[in-house]
Amino acid sequence: MLDTVEVKLGLRFVRRELLSLALVHGSFVNEMPGARAESNERLEFLGDAVINAVVAQEMYLRHPEWPEGLLTSARAAIVRAETLAKIAQSLELGQHLLMGKGEEASGGRRRPTNLEATFEAVTGALFLDQGYEAARAFVVRTVGAELEDVLKQRPPRHAKTALQELAQSMGMPPPTYNILEATGPDHAREFTAEVTVGGEVKGKGSGSRKALAEQRAAQQALEGLGHRL
Numbered sequence: 001m002l003d004t005v006e007v008k009l010g011l012r013f014v015r016r017e018l019l020s021l022a023l024v025h026g027s028f029v030n031e032m033p034g035a036r037a038e039s040n041e042r043l044e045f046l047g048d049a050v051i052n053a054v055v056a057q058e059m060y061l062r063h064p065e066w067p068e069g070l071l072t073s074a075r076a077a078i079v080r081a082e083t084l085a086k087i088a089q090s091l092e093l094g095q096h097l098l099m100g101k102g103e104e105a106s107g108g109r110r111r112p113t114n115l116e117a118t119f120e121a122v123t124g125a126l127f128l129d130q131g132y133e134a135a136r137a138f139v140v141r142t143v144g145a146e147l148e149d150v151l152k153q154r155p156p157r158h159a160k161t162a163l164q165e166l167a168q169s170m171g172m173p174p175p176t177y178n179i180l181e182a183t184g185p186d187h188a189r190e191f192t193a194e195v196t197v198g199g200e201v202k203g204k205g206s207g208s209r210k211a212l213a214e215q216r217a218a219q220q221a222l223e224g225l226g227h228r229l
Contacts, residue, residue: 001096008091009122011138015129018043022121023093025114027100040121045188047124048208050132054139055079058147073158076215077150078143081116081206087142088115093122159218163195166225172198175221177214180204193217197225 002016005023013019026039055075059066066074088094094109097118108114119142127135140147163175180192192206193213202224205216 005093005096009138010141011126013125013129018125018129019122022118022125023096023098025097025099025103025108025118027103027108028098030100032100040118041185041188043121043124043128044117045120045124046127047120047122048188050123050127050135051084051120051139051143052079053132054136055143055147057136058140069158069161073215074150076159076212076219078146080216081112083143083146084119085112085115087146088119091119091142093118159215159222163197163218163222166222167197170198175202175218177217179210179213195221197221 002013002019005019006012021038022040022043024039026041029039052075055078056071059071059074063071063074089110094115097109097114099108099114103114123135123139126138160175167173167175175195175197177193177195180194182189182191184190188208190206190208191210191213192204193210193216194201194204195214195217196202203217203219203221205213205218205220207213207216
């Protein structure tokens, strides 16, 4: 199985046990105690940080004229759950995930959150196996099309700022944000936020930080109101 995964990834791992671990879903560990000591959650945490660092570095170097706010917005536009899940799907990572029977029966191999997490875990595994530069090359290669699209566009506005300006233009009070829940272990928290505009919930979003969850909620609200950044 690992040979097939490596061919699809265009990689060759030195410590193949890291790649193997990146393909272990938490449900497999729960249903098969003793078969695996741990799931890919720790690698997912590490990979998320590496991907964000790589994308931030690329934008920082390519656009020295962009201020911090624009860099943050552009990074959020690239490192989205949907984008990473789409990339993982193109790499057929879901097909090779070890998962519990219940998770698989409920469509776990196609679930975007699982796909996103697996892509992040593979990136984290590569970082441990071969270092930052190898992980950077992999991320730039796989996320490259999305990166290029965002960087070629006009500098993006911060979604929360854009939503506030839109609400103001419609004669409404500023949008309000509410953190609905925080799940996951301390090292890999996942926050879910909602935004209310004009007394109605217009968007929801999730992220590893409260600010990122709110940003994604604002993005969804903008799209629902027919506006794009």
